[in-house]
Structure formats: C-alpha cells, structure tokens
Amino acid sequence: MATRWGICSAGKISHDxxxxxxxxxxxDHEVVAVAARNLQHAEEFAKKHNIPRAYGSYDELAKDQGIDVVYIGTVHPYHLTTGKFFMKAKKNVLIEKPLAMNSREVQELISAAQDNSVFLMEAVWTRFFPVSLEIKRVLGQGEVGDVQMVRVDLGAxxxxxxxMAEKELxxxxxxxxxxxxxxxxxxxFNGERPESIQATGHCIDTGVDGTAVLVLKFSGNRLAVCTCSITMMLTCDAVITGTKGTIKLPNHxxxxTSLEVNGKEMQFPLPEAAMPLNFTNSTGLxxxxxxxxQCLLKGLKESPGMPWAHSSLxxxxxxxxxxxxxxxxxxxNIQ
Structure with missing residues (x-):
C-alpha cells in the first residue's frame, strides 16, 4: 500500500x-493533495505534478481523510504553527529543517506529537543519505578508532x-x-550533549548571524568545530579524526555523495532527476x-535515525x- 502524502506549501523545496x-x-509513495495560501498557486503546482487535489487553505488539507502524512515546506517561522495545526488534526508530519525557530518551539512540537499520538520528524535529509549510513557503519566497527575531533564547514x-538574510523570515x-x-x-557523537559551547562570529545589517564559528567540547576532551556562513564561500567539507585514521567528506x-575512509574513496551517486531541480542534489530527499x-509502516512516532532528542539538542x-x-x-520573546 502506498504512503499517501499531502504537501503543505507549493514552493521550491516542495517541488524538489x-x-x-x-x-x-x-x-510506494503517492502524492494525493497539495495546499497553498493561494488556490491558483496550489492548482498550478498540482497540474505540474499531476496531483489529484489542490486546496487554497491548509484547513482543507488537514480535513482530507485520504492523507497519511503531510510534508511541511513553509519558511522557518511558520513551522511551529503549521506543524501543531496538522498534528491537532491527527496528521503525521515531516517538517522541513530547522524543526522550529528555537528550543521552546521544538519542545512544543514534540509535545503536540505526543499529545495527538502522531509521527513527527525533522527533515534533516542528509541523515539518511548512503554516505551517512556508511559513516555510522565505519564508526561502529572502529575502522578509525576512537573519535577525537570533528570539523565541519558549510557556507556560501x-x-x-x-x-536567508531577513530576520522575520x-x-x-x-x-x-x-x-x-x-x-x-x-x-x-551519538546525540551526546557537549560539556561546553563557545561561539563567535558576526552579524549582518538585518540583525541575523552572517558567519558563526562554534567550538563544542565533549567528554574525554573530544572536540567539534563548526563554521557556517551566508556571507562567504567555505570549503563545505567535513573531517572526522580518530585515533586510527580519518573520515573525510570532500565537498557538498x-x-x-562521496566519502574517503583512511584514504579509500567511495562514491554514492544519486539518481537522476526527471524534472529540473531548484537545489543541488535534491533527489537525495x-x-x-x-x-x-518505513517508520509509519512500523507504527513508530519518531525516527530512530533522526530522533526528537537530536532535534532538541x-x-x-x-x-x-x-x-x-x-x-x-x-x-x-514569547513567554
């Protein structure tokens, strides 16, 4: 039986x-309905993707009894209200990352999922890439020894x-x-909470962070350094340093889609897209x-691969x- 999807927001990421x-x-997967604030946009999106039903309000989508799960692709500030709205209607939800604007909102969404006994997952797509699964396998089998440091850069x-730049968005x-x-x-680090967090960086004129550098210290003097930026191009790579070797994600x-373990390169190509994409490698979604x-088929309310505890952390x-x-x-500022 197919998993029946409802799509909330007819934007670029929903297309991809x-x-x-x-x-x-x-x-296995069937898209049966789409909703947008503007009915014309929903109808155009539905026609483009051969979706049977188009709605001009989220309320209509929430009332559709032929939907198993709703994909929420709205902009960040609307994740909380939209997610809670669909979960109150007893709909399972996959919410684009970030799950919410802050920790308080994340906890509200988790509580809503628990109260309504529905599935909730933050759409951190790279968690489920073949590359990520291979990294977990390599770490689990001790091929690079004990992890001492992780460095990750991402910026453009x-x-x-x-x-990306406006605070209200x-x-x-x-x-x-x-x-x-x-x-x-x-x-x-298997969801371990860091012992300390040090952050530095700078803000742009809109008041949001343009570049941020985070140093996280974990037990046993293990470290992680994360650099992210919307003002400059960074290397966009990652390195895991262990006592016996290293794991490298060379780019993107x-x-x-590629990985290097102790000097050995591996490729994990993605399938070709049948339509033009808005974002690089989006078939990885x-x-x-x-x-x-798979979680819905098993009756799970959260994903073992991206548990609520990780979203909270x-x-x-x-x-x-x-x-x-x-x-x-x-x-x-909301109490």
Whole structure:
C-alpha cells in the first residue's frame, strides 16, 4: 500500500521533494493533495505534478481523510504553527529543517506529537543519505578508532536571498546552514550533549548571524568545530579524526555523495532527476521520504535515525550560540 502524502506549501523545496519521490519504488509513495495560501498557486503546482487535489487553505488539507502524512515546506517561522495545526488534526508530519525557530518551539512540537499520538520528524535529509549510513557503519566497527575531533564547514554568499538574510523570515547562518554542521556532529557523537559551547562570529545589517564559528567540547576532551556562513564561500567539507585514521567528506557537506575512509574513496551517486531541480542534489530527499514510510509502516512516532532528542539538542545549541552572538528573533520573546 502506498504512503499517501499531502504537501503543505507549493514552493521550491516542495517541488524538489516531489521530484525526489519519483525516484523511489513505483507504488510506494503517492502524492494525493497539495495546499497553498493561494488556490491558483496550489492548482498550478498540482497540474505540474499531476496531483489529484489542490486546496487554497491548509484547513482543507488537514480535513482530507485520504492523507497519511503531510510534508511541511513553509519558511522557518511558520513551522511551529503549521506543524501543531496538522498534528491537532491527527496528521503525521515531516517538517522541513530547522524543526522550529528555537528550543521552546521544538519542545512544543514534540509535545503536540505526543499529545495527538502522531509521527513527527525533522527533515534533516542528509541523515539518511548512503554516505551517512556508511559513516555510522565505519564508526561502529572502529575502522578509525576512537573519535577525537570533528570539523565541519558549510557556507556560501547567500545574503541576496531574502529567506536567508531577513530576520522575520528566520534568516541567519545558524538556522539554515549551521543545522547541517550540528546534526553531523551529533550523529558522530551519538546525540551526546557537549560539556561546553563557545561561539563567535558576526552579524549582518538585518540583525541575523552572517558567519558563526562554534567550538563544542565533549567528554574525554573530544572536540567539534563548526563554521557556517551566508556571507562567504567555505570549503563545505567535513573531517572526522580518530585515533586510527580519518573520515573525510570532500565537498557538498549538505548533500554528500562521496566519502574517503583512511584514504579509500567511495562514491554514492544519486539518481537522476526527471524534472529540473531548484537545489543541488535534491533527489537525495528520497531517503528521508523512505524513512518516513518505513517508520509509519512500523507504527513508530519518531525516527530512530533522526530522533526528537537530536532535534532538541540541535535547537539548544543554536539557542546558546545565538545568545553569545546576540541574535534574537521575535519568537524568543514569547513567554
């Protein structure tokens, strides 16, 4: 039986998500409805992707009984209200990263999932890439020994994009790019909470962080250094240093397709897209979609690969880093 998807927001990332679904086993995933604030936009999106039902309100999508899970692709500040709205309607949800604007909102979403007994996952797509699964295997088998340090960089000049730079749209390097770096670190360290967090960087004129550098210290003097930026091009790579060797992601840290373990290179190509994509390697969204399907088939409420505890931890660290950098959003002032 197919997993029936409803799509909330007819934007660029939703388009790419649907293109990625087409690369999966035929019959396993079916997109049955899309909703946007503007009915015309929803209808145009539905026509483009051959979706049977188009709605001009999220309320109509929430009332659709033929949906198993809703993919929420709205901009960051709307993740909390939209996620809670669909979960109250007893809909399972996959919410684009970041799960919410701060730790308090993340906890609200987790509580909503628990209260309504529905599935909730943050769409950290790279967690489910073949590269990530191979890294877990290598670490688990001790091929590089005990991890001593992780370094992750991700950055590009993106301040010309409003949702990346404007505070009211949830812009800033940490919320959009830093989450990739942090999720990688916590994947390597199995969700361990750091003993200390030191952050430095600078803000741009809009008041959001343009570049941030985080140093996380873990037990046993293990370290992680994360650098993210929306003002400059960084190496966009990652290195895991162990007592017996190293693991390297040579480039495209946000959508990795290659890996080097102790000098041995491995390639994990993604399937070709049947339609033009808005973002690099977006067919990799297929892996998070399949994770959702498998979780629903097993009756799970959270993903073992991207558990709520990891989403909470990422939000906690970003909150602390923003505090040290002096970055606040309107959502931080709500009691």
């Amino acid at each position: 998500f649907l293109v990625a679904l087409r690369t999966l086993t035929p019959g 000049p993106l301040t010309h994009i409003p949702r 949830g812009g800033g390097a940490l919320l959009d790019l830093g989450i990739y770096c942090l999720q990688f670190v916590f994947m390597v 840290m946000w959508c990795p 297929r892996y998070e979609a399949e994770e959702v399907r 990422i939000a906690d660290v970003i909150d602390e880093a923003r505090r040290q950098l002096g970055v606040t959003y309107d959502q931080d």
